[in-house]
Amino acid sequence: xxxxxxxxLNHLSCYLNSLxxxxxxxxxxxxxxxxxxxxxxxxxxxxxxxxxxxTVGYDKAMHEAPLERVPELCEKYRIAHVYWATEDRIHFELxxxxxxxxxxxxxxxxxxxxxVPIYNRIGLAAAYFNFAFNPRxxxxxxxxxxxxxxxxxxxxxxxxxxxxxYESLRQLLYPLIRSGxxxxxxxxxxxxxxxLLLREYGAVIPPEWLHGPVPYLRTAELYRQSRIVLGVQNxxxxxxxxxxxxxxxxxxxxxxxxxxxxxxxxxxxxxVLSSGPxxxxxxxxxxxxxxxxxxxxxxxxRAKVLDLHTYRRRLRDxxxxxxxxxxxxxR
Numbered sequence: 225x226x227x228x229x230x231x232x233l234n235h236l237s238c239y240l241n242s243l244x245x246x247x248x249x250x251x252x253x254x255x256x257x258x259x260x261x262x263x264x265x266x267x268x269x270x271x272x273x274x275x276x277x278x279t280v281g282y283d284k285a286m287h288e289a290p291l292e293r294v295p296e297l298c299e300k301y302r303i304a305h306v307y308w309a310t311e312d313r314i315h316f317e318l319x320x321x322x323x324x325x326x327x328x329x330x331x332x333x334x335x336x337x338x339x340v341p342i343y344n345r346i347g348l349a350a351a352y353f354n355f356a357f358n359p360r361x362x363x364x365x366x367x368x369x370x371x372x373x374x375x376x377x378x379x380x381x382x383x384x385x386x387x388x389x390y391e392s393l394r395q396l397l398y399p400l401i402r403s404g405x406x407x408x409x410x411x412x413x414x415x416x417x418x419x420l421l422l423r424e425y426g427a428v429i430p431p432e433w434l435h436g437p438v439p440y441l442r443t444a445e446l447y448r449q450s451r452i453v454l455g456v457q458n459x460x461x462x463x464x465x466x467x468x469x470x471x472x473x474x475x476x477x478x479x480x481x482x483x484x485x486x487x488x489x490x491x492x493x494x495x496v497l498s499s500g501p502x503x504x505x506x507x508x509x510x511x512x513x514x515x516x517x518x519x520x521x522x523x524x525x526r527a528k529v530l531d532l533h534t535y536r537r538r539l540r541d542x543x544x545x546x547x548x549x550x551x552x553x554x555r
Contacts, residue, residue, distance in 0.1 A: 231274035237440035246535035260289035281310035291326040304553040312336040355465035357472035365448040365474040376450040381413030392480040399501035410438040447475040455479030472529035476518035494525040
């Protein structure tokens with residue numbers, strides 16, 4: 225893989241410390257721009273002269289920015305542009321399609337393989353590039369680390385759209401709340417959606433269990449300090465980035481039984497899957513005091529993720545489809 229200069233236009237720590245950091249580990253020169261001020265963006269492009277511009281997903285700052293200027297700058301400075309569509313497949317129509325219509329990238333990396341032909345039909349080159357794991361940011365869990373928490377859930381509420389996440393929360397989190405099995409929850413939106421959650425699940429998360437948002441890089445520490453981590457999922461045919469990070473850390477995870485998780489990992493070997501509230505309670509009670517079993521499952525999970533699901537591996541696979549766009553724009 226030829227080293228390239230990459231201009232990474234994003235401010236979110238979860239992408240800067242996963243994809244961007246992995247690119248730098250592979251020998252690419254990665255320049256970071258965290259604001260959507262176009263005077264600053266153009267100054268950065270002019271100074272660093274990147275060969276590839278990489279934009280990611282969606283946030284409020286992107287929504288409010290004049291994104292139509294991006295293709296103009298890419299043409300002016302002869303830069304290939306890749307957009308990583310991290311809102312696929314769930315929010316393809318609401319977010320991804322409007323974003324690519326405005327950004328006009330040379331290539332779309334999508335986290336869902338079924339979206340590749342959809343992008344092709346609207347005239348865009350696309351490649352499957354799923355979430356993955358960056359081991360440099362998520363050190364291995366080992367026996368010397370004290371397990372401070374019994375059960376942990378890390379993640380924002382994300383209830384704006386009714387997705388499989390509602391069902392996953394019903395299966396994993398709320399049986400523990402109703403049974404009084406302490407589950408420490410980090411993330412935003414839980415207090416703000418308290419009434420909705422009460423109507424939906426008939427229970428309230430005790431205030432002392434809620435810790436609010438947590439910096440992305442601290443999540444690795446929390447996974448290592450937990451006996452059990454809940455793997456809430458947003459879709460049955462996709463997995464979250466946190467899934468790879470929890471398992472890659474070597475933490476013990478109980479997740480919703482979805483077709484995609486059953487395809488990627490083996491129940492009872494690398495994680496434990498639950499089909500409903502009662503099963504979740506049984507699994508938590510069974511594994512909570514079985515440190516040896518949890519450690520063995522966590523170690524196998526880390527080995528599987530390191531073998532098959534790192535960003536470095538995924539980048540090697542997708543780069544053969546990306547390089548021609550860099551070459552073409554450079555010429």
